[in-house]
Amino acid sequence: MRNPDEWDRAYAAAGLAFDVDPHPELAKAVGDLPPGRAVEFGCGEGRPAIWLATRGWRVTAVDFSPVAVDRGRQVADRHGVEVDWQVADVRAYEPAGPIDLAVVLYLHIGSAEIATVLRRAAAALAPGGILFVLGWDRSNAVAGTGGRAPPTCSTTPRK
Known part of the structure; x- marks a missing residue:
């Protein structure tokens, strides 16, 4: 799915996919960090953004599906936290830096487009900021979804 209308229909047809429990790899990688400013790129329903906000982070969540946002x-709102929700296409979104944490989880776009998103996210990082990326294994493109890749995330701060 490459356009907001398709994603809107998918989100509208299903119940809420998640609440605020974070992806275990995200929780392990950043759960003990002091709060700062974060951006979640391609947030969907924003589970990581909401979780970060419950931990005191100032979060911007970006997705091109108004229904998901x-x-x-x-x-x-139900959890009493503030998130700066932005309806925007992450392929063109320019985060206002500096940010302390950029989160990109399972972004469903082509590899060249992901590279562009990651470059913009990394460029917006403050010194010491972290770019957290988690995606599907390459074999899922051929075999279909159904398995996570081994964790390939890094929390090495930007110098």
Whole structure:
């Protein structure tokens, strides 16, 4: 799915996919960090963004599906946290830096587009900022979804 209308239909047809429990790898990598400013790219319903906000982070969550963003906003409201929700295409989104944490989880776009998103995210990082990326294994493109790649995330701060 490459356009907001397709994602809107998918989100509208399903119940809320997640609440605020974070992806275990994200929790392990950043759970003990002091709060700062974060951006979640391609947030969908914003589970990581909401989780970070519950931990004191100032978070911007970006997705091009208004339905997904609205659903995330509802969950954040239910948990009493503020998230700066942005309906925007991450392929063109320019984060206002500096940010302390950029989160990119399972972004469903082509590799050249992901490279562009990652370059922009990395460029917006403050010194010591972290770019956290987690995606599907390459074999999922051929065999279909169904397995996570071994964790390939790094929390090495930007120098």
